[in-house]
Amino acid sequence: MKYMVQMTVNPPKDMDPQEWQEILRREKEYGQAFMKNGKFQHIWRIVGEFANVSIFDVESNDELHTILAGFPLFPYMDMNVTALAKHPSALN
Numbered sequence: 001m002k003y004m005v006q007m008t009v010n011p012p013k014d015m016d017p018q019e020w021q022e023i024l025r026r027e028k029e030y031g032q033a034f035m036k037n038g039k040f041q042h043i044w045r046i047v048g049e050f051a052n053v054s055i056f057d058v059e060s061n062d063e064l065h066t067i068l069a070g071f072p073l074f075p076y077m078d079m080n081v082t083a084l085a086k087h088p089s090a091l092n
């Protein structure tokens, strides 16, 4: 099952900058583990925003929720999830 997820990051105003950098480091490591196993297929920066559009390929709503909730930035992001279906004009 494929999903498009838009994530918008809302950095806390009062966090120690080093702590924030450590969260960003862990975010990258966590996300790349799911990129390597094929569940996190694309991530694109939205130009001009601290936000991304991502494509996930997972088994269920529950699996997607578990992955999203595990992002270190989860407490600092707004997420919008859209389920995707095959388009009849798609070549593959």
Ligand SMILES: O=C(O)CC1=CCC(=O)O1
Residues within 6 Å of the ligand: 007, 009, 027, 028, 031, 032, 043, 050, 051, 052, 071, 073
């Ligand atoms: O868009 C960002 O920088 C936040 C983010 C979510 C998943 C990821 O890898 O980065």
